[in-house]
Amino acid sequence: MASSRSMAGSLWDQIEPLLLRVERPSRYLGCEWNAPKVKEGDFRVVVAYPDIYEVGVSNLGLAIIQEVVNLLDGVSCERVFSPSTDMEEELRKEKIPLFSLESHRPVGSCDIFGISIPHELTYTNILNLIYLANLPVRASEREDGPIIVGGGYGTVNPEPLADFFDLFVLGEAEESFAELVELVKALKGKKGRQEIIEEASKIPGIYRPIDFEFSYLEDGRIAAVRFRGGENASLKKRLVDLDKHLRPSRPIVPFCEAVHDRLNVEIFRGCTRGCRFCQAGMVYRPVRERSAHLVERMIQEALQITGYDEVSLCSLSSTDYTEIKRVVSDLKNICKRMQVNITLPSLRMDGFSVEIASGLNAAGSITFAPEAATERLRRVLNKPIGEAEMIEAVVKAVRHGKRRIKLYFMIGLPTETDKDVSEIPKLIFRLRDAIRAEGLAPPAFNISVSSFVPKAHTPFQWCAQETLASLEGKQRMLRSALQVRGVNLSWHDRYMSTVEGLLSRGDRRLGRVIETAWRKGAKFDSWSEHFRFSVWEESCLENGVDIEFYLHRERDPDEIFPWDHLHFGPSKDFLFREYRRALSSELTVDCRFGDCYGCGACENNKKSHLLKGERI
Amino acid sequence: MTAGEALKLRVQLSKEGVLRYLSHTEYWRTVMMAAKRSGLPLVYTGKYRSRMKISYSPPLPIGFTSECELIDFFISHYISPAEAQRTLQLNLPEGITVLRSKVIGSGSAPVGRLIDTALYIATMKCGHALAKDLVSAVNDFLNSTEVYVRRVQPRSVRDINIRGGVHRLEVAEAKSVKECLLTMVVDDGTRGTIKPREVVDYLLGVVKADPDVIETVRIHRKALFQMRGGRLISPMEVRARSRWGG
Numbered sequence: 001m002a003s004s005r006s007m008a009g010s011l012w013d014q015i016e017p018l019l020l021r022v023e024r025p026s027r028y029l030g031c032e033w034n035a036p037k038v039k040e041g042d043f044r045v046v047v048a049y050p051d052i053y054e055v056g057v058s059n060l061g062l063a064i065i066q067e068v069v070n071l072l073d074g075v076s077c078e079r080v081f082s083p084s085t086d087m088e089e090e091l092r093k094e095k096i097p098l099f100s101l102e103s104h105r106p107v108g109s110c111d112i113f114g115i116s117i118p119h120e121l122t123y124t125n126i127l128n129l130i131y132l133a134n135l136p137v138r139a140s141e142r143e144d145g146p147i148i149v150g151g152g153y154g155t156v157n158p159e160p161l162a163d164f165f166d167l168f169v170l171g172e173a174e175e176s177f178a179e180l181v182e183l184v185k186a187l188k189g190k191k192g193r194q195e196i197i198e199e200a201s202k203i204p205g206i207y208r209p210i211d212f213e214f215s216y217l218e219d220g221r222i223a224a225v226r227f228r229g230g231e232n233a234s235l236k237k238r239l240v241d242l243d244k245h246l247r248p249s250r251p252i253v254p255f256c257e258a259v260h261d262r263l264n265v266e267i268f269r270g271c272t273r274g275c276r277f278c279q280a281g282m283v284y285r286p287v288r289e290r291s292a293h294l295v296e297r298m299i300q301e302a303l304q305i306t307g308y309d310e311v312s313l314c315s316l317s318s319t320d321y322t323e324i325k326r327v328v329s330d331l332k333n334i335c336k337r338m339q340v341n342i343t344l345p346s347l348r349m350d351g352f353s354v355e356i357a358s359g360l361n362a363a364g365s366i367t368f369a370p371e372a373a374t375e376r377l378r379r380v381l382n383k384p385i386g387e388a389e390m391i392e393a394v395v396k397a398v399r400h401g402k403r404r405i406k407l408y409f410m411i412g413l414p415t416e417t418d419k420d421v422s423e424i425p426k427l428i429f430r431l432r433d434a435i436r437a438e439g440l441a442p443p444a445f446n447i448s449v450s451s452f453v454p455k456a457h458t459p460f461q462w463c464a465q466e467t468l469a470s471l472e473g474k475q476r477m478l479r480s481a482l483q484v485r486g487v488n489l490s491w492h493d494r495y496m497s498t499v500e501g502l503l504s505r506g507d508r509r510l511g512r513v514i515e516t517a518w519r520k521g522a523k524f525d526s527w528s529e530h531f532r533f534s535v536w537e538e539s540c541l542e543n544g545v546d547i548e549f550y551l552h553r554e555r556d557p558d559e560i561f562p563w564d565h566l567h568f569g570p571s572k573d574f575l576f577r578e579y580r581r582a583l584s585s586e587l588t589v590d591c592r593f594g595d596c597y598g599c600g601a602c603e604n605n606k607k608s609h610l611l612k613g614e615r616i
Numbered sequence: 617m618t619a620g621e622a623l624k625l626r627v628q629l630s631k632e633g634v635l636r637y638l639s640h641t642e643y644w645r646t647v648m649m650a651a652k653r654s655g656l657p658l659v660y661t662g663k664y665r666s667r668m669k670i671s672y673s674p675p676l677p678i679g680f681t682s683e684c685e686l687i688d689f690f691i692s693h694y695i696s697p698a699e700a701q702r703t704l705q706l707n708l709p710e711g712i713t714v715l716r717s718k719v720i721g722s723g724s725a726p727v728g729r730l731i732d733t734a735l736y737i738a739t740m741k742c743g744h745a746l747a748k749d750l751v752s753a754v755n756d757f758l759n760s761t762e763v764y765v766r767r768v769q770p771r772s773v774r775d776i777n778i779r780g781g782v783h784r785l786e787v788a789e790a791k792s793v794k795e796c797l798l799t800m801v802v803d804d805g806t807r808g809t810i811k812p813r814e815v816v817d818y819l820l821g822v823v824k825a826d827p828d829v830i831e832t833v834r835i836h837r838k839a840l841f842q843m844r845g846g847r848l849i850s851p852m853e854v855r856a857r858s859r860w861g862g
């Protein structure tokens with residue numbers, strides 16, 4: 001610890017006097033338990049998460065990548081998070097550049113600056129990170145300095161950020177980012193920056209945005225996407241086998257309470273339930289489970305070296321894990337001995353899931369996501385939970401001692417009518433009545449309603465997003481119907497959903513909008529206290545961007561999308577087929593246990609899920 | 617609760633180096649997670665969620681160092697204090713040192729309900745003239761029956777008489793290093809809390825110290841006590857009397 005602070009180039013002596021002027025100085029200390037030691041003279045990689053420490057330090061992806069890179073010979077990988085606004089002010093005032101947590105050296109002096117792109121409302125923070133590192137925000141203006149690489153979930157449609165990044169890592173980055181680091185390290189000092197970037201772009205799964213050129217029709221739609229040179233085979237997301245990557249094996253333990261303040265261990269990636277609104281369910285296919293004995297080993301080892309009192313089994317739908325019963329029953333004994341609680345996030349709304357989850361912790365709350373209140377609309381979404389199943393789930397949950405039930409709904413869904421929305425309160429009342437009919441005291445219902453945002457690489461990528469006025473009307477209706485004791489209603493800000501929608505299906509022309517908004521002071525857009533919709537409206541206006549065009553327009557079947565050249569698994573044909581099936585409320589069954597319907601995610605459509613147990 | 621469950625492992629720790637920037641909650645969370653890693657025979661409580669049963673000393677403000685952070689871990693059976701100290705130290709980050717440890721039997725109050733007084737030492741860069749002024753400011757302070765400081769908080773501004781909570785106050789000059797040492801014994805814990813920074817700022821205000829002097833102030837918590845009949849008793853050595861006692 002002491003050595004990295006006294007390392008050549010460390011800014012610690014300038015940073016330390018600022019610490020008592022800012023809220024929560026521990027955000028900027030580094031030196032947490034299990035934080036890696038960095039070596040002076042190593043090839044230097046800095047990985048960033050564009051939000052404050054407490055949010056970023058909880059991110060599993062960043063933790064995995066940091067550990068993977070630190071295993072490479074002669075490479076040190078450090079972290080940086082967005083400084084909070086008070087610290088940013090101090091840094092600007094004192095002219096101190098963005099610094100890494102492990103050695104407090106300037107981020108701008110590293111060799112590779114990897115930035116995680118978690119979601120659309122962090123885009124301005126990404127620009128801010130590059131700027132605070134004293135680097136030009138536009139890739140075209142960077143002649144030297146680190147190669148800036150974007151990765152993570154947001155690369156599903158990275159086009160609005162194309163102007164700011166040198167490269168993107170598509171899909172799961174454990175292997176491709178490590179290959180990129182090795183290559184850049186090998187070429188450092190031997191080739192020029194641009195040549196190195198070009199070489200790196202040939203690694204499968206690495207995307208160099210300047211290799212592609214877009215042309216537009218007069219009405220604003222994309223006319224063509226042209227690859228600037230020859231054949232490019234690398235624009236396919238990469239996937240990994242979780243049994244080969246048991247990471248993070250030494251999770252960093254923050255001093256402060258992080259947003260996910262527990263040990264997070266992945267049990268599987270991918271999901272083929274086929275919910276048509278769900279981007280993650282489409283782009284992480286096929287399903288790859290981690291073997292039960294490895295999950296258990298990882299958890300036991302990590303609990304011992306972290307001291308957490310809670311472990312979460314992470315995935316897109318925990319109880320779909322074929323070995324869930326075995327893992328839960330084994331862990332129950334281990335965790336009881338170690339005084340550790342187990343949590344299962346992302347539960348299906350059925351009796352089986354409730355049985356499993358309730359066996360773990362008796363009381364507290366339980367969360368389900370029915371998404372829509374009518375059976376018809378749930379069929380459109382391909383999330384066909386029957387009302388009988390819902391009732392069974394909530395009754396069982398209350399019987400197991402749950403005193404709070406949290407339900408997630410969306411409004412503004414494709415084909416949604418006012419009736420679908422007005423059914424939300426009615427459904428809640430029916431659930432409550434069913435609980436009463438069993439002689440049980442009804443729990444508190446926390447209802448969270450978000451506005452649907454159509455996403456790239458999903459069957460709903462052709463849909464129009466609902467207008468603000470229409471969403472407002474629906475919210476008003478819900479508010480008046482749900483003013484009852486025992487029901488708490490919360491919203492996702494519909495203006496935030498508008499910006500999210502604009503950027504999620506945006507193209508390169510939105511780069512200027514993001515930059516203008518950031519220059520006008522937009523940052524921390526997912527934080528209600530910082531988000532200002534007017535800045536985004538002004539920025540669109542100034543750059544001649546019509547929000548309507550991106551948000552409220554139903555796309556033609558054959559329209560070229562900005563992300564069409566990036567392959568994340570399901571083919572466009574399949575997605576369109578699914579869109580049509582949605583419109584006629586037809587269901588598509590999970591291919592994990594049924595037949596392959598040729599979505600395109602598996603090589604040659606040869607079913608390649610890695611399941612470790614039998615269907616439950 | 618059986619007699620065994622009432623055993624407490626009382627540990628005295630330091631807070632130093634960069635870890636002085638941890639908040640009270642962050643510091644104790646770090647210590648508790650270290651205790652969990654170290655495999656001590658800890659006792660847990662809680663109906664829905666198990667929580668470590670502990671009791672700790674009054675909060676130390678961010679930026680202060682200390683050599684007397686105290687925590688009682690409730691333990692299920694006896695463990696040699698030396699062994700507990702060794703294993704706990706292996707699991708603590710640099711900046712937190714286990715200074716002493718002791719197993720306390722049933723019947724004694726947990727540390728959080730015991731402590732009411734603290735000894736702080738504030739150091740600051742200062743020349744001879746300022747040191748002399750500080751000596752007279754301290755004398756005036758001690759000769760007054762009321763000393764008011766203004767406490768500005770997000771939702772309130774209050775004038776508070778701190779005099780009654782300051783039991784001893786001394787100033788010494790370390791000429792060789794051009795420093796002043798201000799030693800104070802103040803209320804800290806069950807009887808209420810005097811903020812040492814407020815005492816220092818008050819005195820520096822009286823002597824009209826320059827901002828560069830104020831910048832150099834460092835505060836260290838040297839000891840915590842229980843005041844019994846005017847005597848200061850250390851929670852680690854219940855029978856010992858401090859030089860500040862009586």
Ligand code: SF4
Pocket residue numbers: 272285286591592595596597598599600601602605606607608609
């Ligand atoms: S290719 Fe077939 S098996 Fe693979 S995810 Fe798609 S539908 Fe399922």
